[in-house]
């Protein structure tokens with residue numbers, strides 16, 4: 001898929017507006033300020049005090065702020081938008097930006113539902129603007145190394161992630177029905193697609209809330225995915241598990257025909273095979289700094305980046321399928337989730353042009369796999 005390219009360099013930096021000045025928005029402000037080929041043009045938030053406080057904390061008092069991100073981008077001559085708003089606002093803000101001729105780098109999740117995500121996919125096909133989703137773990141050099149190791153193992157039988165922590169966040173996570181699956185597990189689900197380079201088929205998931213949990217919803221979940229390769233991926237997690245906590249990245253085991261690769265989530269992964277292999281270094285950038293670098297590079301070169309929206313949606317589909325399976329008590333098929341989301345997307349769509357594109361997709365999987373040339 002090709003998209004509109006934009007030249008940039010340290011002498012001619014890409015001017016961006018950051019939308020959303022909450023916790024993560026502040027992290028993005030720091031990343032933008034640190035990037036040599038990006039310039040912060042302004043900060044938008046519905047809460048102008050939050051925007052004001054964020055630019056002051058970033059040492060940029062006096063920078064333009066506004067409540068409408070796209071309008072602020074127009075006023076400041078910004079060339080791209082970084083969407084760090086709450087998930088429920090991702091669809092509206094990103095749609096407006098794309099149709100205003102702004103490429104978007106968006107925080108995960110791509111949108112609050114797969115159906116809204118499909119609408120955004122169609123919007124990029126109409127506008128020809130790049131929309132890349134930042135799943136920050138994708139840019140973890142240790143995960144990239146684990147992927148290179150997985151490539152040495154021959155056919156992969158099982159991949160497991162253990163995620164056991166006990167954070168007291170306060171706020172929205174403690175009131176969500178599925179805080180672990182929706183807010184956290186997407187990082188691991190996206191990582192397993194990245195590791196295997198293949199897509200999910202189905203999932204059986206049980207979620208529950210231990211009696212000592214301080215969450216209103218389900219803090220624990222165990223999900224078994226079947227992947228297209230035949231690999232089984234087992235995610236076993238808890239957000240109310242005190243003692244011997246795992247890394248925020250989880251603890252990983254990749255088990256294949258030729259051996260095993262292990263990653264504790266914090267240190268370099270290790271390869272355990274009968275013969276020695278040389279694992280090349282594959283990634284030089286990490287976290288959101290890495291995502292920003294890749295976004296700017298993609299705009300410069302026109303090369304489709306990892307995390308481009310077509311490629312990202314399946315990670316959210318894994319979350320929705322796991323939630324559905326936990327609700328119905330049976331396995332859920334990813335294709336059924338996609339089919340229902342597609343119908344919902346067409347029904348809910350306000351824009352005739354986006355609706356037309358959605359209606360003409362042969363299937364959602366095909367549309368996501370082979371984005372058309374605009």
Ligand SMILES: NC(=O)c1ccc[n+]([C@@H]2O[C@H](COP(=O)([O-])OP(=O)(O)OC[C@H]3O[C@@H](n4cnc5c(N)ncnc54)[C@H](O)[C@@H]3O)[C@@H](O)[C@H]2O)c1
Nearest residue numbers: 020021022023024025045046084085086087089107108136
């Ligand atoms: N990659 C990670 O590790 C990671 C970690 C935390 C959060 N996130 C993601 O970052 C995003 C933001 O999370 P957060 O923790 O900063 O949330 P937050 O609630 O702290 O901040 C969100 C901000 O967005 C603003 N906002 C809402 N609607 C808006 C709109 N239409 N236009 C402009 N501003 C709007 C809110 O006023 C708020 O200030 C979420 O998508 C979240 O999932 C990612």
